Amino acid sequence: MEPVLDLRGITKRFPGVLANDHISIDLMQGEIHALLGENGAGKTTLMNILYGLYKPDEGDIFVKGQKLTIDTPNDAIKAGVGMVHQHFMLIPVFTVTENIMLGDEYLKPGGFLDRKKAAARIREISQQYNLQVEPDAYVKDLPVGIQQRVEIIKLLFRNADILILDEPTAVLTPQEVDELFNIMKKLVEQGKSIILITHKLREVMEFADRTTVIRGGKVIGTAKQSETNQFELAAMMVGRQIELNIDKKTAETKDVVLDVKNLKVLDTHHQVAVANVSFEVRAGEVLGIAGVQGNGQTELVRALTGLTHPVEGKIHLLERDITHAPVKQITELGTAHIPEDRQKDGLVMTYSIEDNLILNTWYKAPFTRNVILQRKVILDNAQQLVSNFDIRTPSALTATSHLSGGNQQKVIVAREFSRPIKLLVASQPTRGLDVGSIEYIHRRIIEKRDDGCAVLLVSTELDEIMQLSDRVAVMYRGQILAIVDPKTTSREEIGLLMAGVVPEAH
């Protein structure tokens, strides 16, 4: 059978970087072909070439056997190639119909928009592929999962046969992910072909027919799903054997370290973001906070670390009231904080690694004596941490902006873990990191737990929560709906809680 899409020897160079090195991939009709690779492996560059956003330096693109030159996204659409970007390209104040017909408008005589005709076609498409949307709804009122459907319909509206989905699950709840994959199945049943770009192994194993792994701009290999497994794919992706499941002992919990009672926190728009939240974290355990992004986790962490102050409720750290304590005092009491946005909050990007490593202890001995910064001590400290925490850098004096995301995160972890701590607040500690760095950071967090540190882990990645936590609290719309044991609770149950569905009491 001839492939519907055939990329042959695609090469793309950027100054000093070979982003794509003779990449060849084919896509069969009715296939879900996963493109798996870490951040920076060259997946997105390749897809941008296919979509006409970049021009390849070498290589050819064949669509249904015909060689094509794709210079603009319009050429791609004409050839039947459509792409759903990771960040949706929708106009919030337009209706679904207006968004979908934008750029391909149906016109009535006299140049007026024919919304009715467009809406009818949209209904037709949604029935055919089981993509339920309301054509007259405003996009801003729709949940993320539905917005994604709008993006997909937009492509079908333009008669795309080859759909590229770039990290489509990053913003979805587990239920929405399942729905998305049902839709994908329906699409391929009806003859469409899909390229799924992802770095999540579980999705690949569950939903793809074939997988091509890309590392360092090169194709490492292509495998049929039936002939491979997670471990093999992970090793191909990272280039070495890695441990996907963290071995951890059962938690030996001790005294309560963090005690939160009836907390109420407002967000920056003075809306209630955290309402009546109570929980405690004991020494030697990991309490995971699961939830879809934007359900109050950010504000909860800010309140616990002193970056904002709650309007109601109490926070006790080691039996001391820190409800209104400043950040410095909370840090000095032994709290480590891995912030959710490392570049915005956790690092000064233009500072060297050595300066970022003293960011919250800069004023203390031995780094400062009589207000004079002790440069030699600071450098020694940095060199030791760079080697202890395996930070890949030419030197401890390198600007942090030159490091990869994983190494930037290691700088934060090194800084926070290198002083004596009683409580670790880790917010999205592995967001956007590669598999190798994720494994590393997970291992370090469990090490801290085993040392008797209390750990509060906030993550929107359910896999991460399930793997690391001893107890899981699910947050929904500012409240904790339940605290469950991950060993006796299924992913589906937690997923339902994340969507706000509380199981009936028996």
Place this chain on the structure above:
Amino acid sequence: MTKTEATQQPKDAFSIFLDELRRNSLTVTILAIVTGLLAGGLIAAVTTEGVYAAFRVSFFGGLKAGLMVFWDTYRALFTGSVGVPADIFNALRSGDGAAINKAFTPFFESLLQATPYIFAGLAVALGFRVGLFNIGAEGQIFVGALGTVWVATSLKGLPTIIHVPLALLGGAITGGIWGMIPGWLKAKTGAHEVINTIMMNYIAFRLSEYLLNGILRDPHKSTPISAPIEKSAWLPRFFDDPNRFHAGFFIALLMAFLVYWLLFKTSWGFELRTVGLNPNAARYAGMNIVRSTVITMFLSGALAGMAGANEVLGVNHNLAVAFSSGYGFDSIALALLGNSHPLGVVLAALLFGFLRNGAIQMQLTAGIPIDIISVLQALILAFIAAPAIIRTMYHLKEPKVTEPTLVAAKPEGK
């Protein structure tokens, strides 16, 4: 995107050096100054009537006349700001002290002109480093001068060694308070310091007029001017008239060193710089942004106040209305030119001092309007602010883009 072995070709040391040099923003700064000077000369030629007259006679005649204007302009600028080389040479050979003093006077006069620029430039640069735009240096100069004049005229019978520091301190504290008010307003209410420092300028100008027409006014004079300050408060001069060079220059250099030391060697400076570069990270690290803002605006105002004090104690020996001709505003440009680094500020202040002093001579001998220098300064700054122009003109490479995954792609593991 990933860096792979294939792209790492070996380079010889010379090409690496050239690469680095071409990327250097210092190169851009120097080229901006050179380009500004060339463009300034061109404007001088274009705006001279005689050049057009010569062009009407013959093309080459016009070209020659234009080049002559160009040459005259910069010769006058040079002799006015540095001195006449022949005079310097002859004076040195004759060994006559008075002649040497006279020959070197233009040079020292340029240093004298640069002194208030150093103080005010440091004031603005310190603010920039902490993420604060102190547009109010001019007002702080006026208020600092008022404080200084009060100390320098009202205290009597003190020895110089006590009176001068007290008078300087008077200027620094009053200027500092003037700067601290918008700093405090920003920290407490979020009111933007740009607006408030500008408003504080107007208040300062009117306040100085009010005081110079009131309690500070010399009753024996017909114009609003303060009484002459006590001799004991004069900043010591080193040479005989007409050379007015005084100790203020060295105090300015000392301040530049202190600002450098504070910013880069102390834990306070670490906090201030962090607040300036990333206030979110500073808050995360437990730094006190309110305190940093207020203290920085005080120090910034104090440095500007010392510029005012320097003019009163070193040059004018009294205070007249509108005594500062825009030092505070020029200093914003100057701090940018100096990349907000104390050493850069000193160098930029020297450039401005020499240009300003030379411009006076240029007007006298070459008949070129002094405003050409303002145009020239503006051009230099435009080139600095838009480095792309300079890069395109001289085919410089873009500065190295920071590649976030530069180190990531090293083969991991064993």
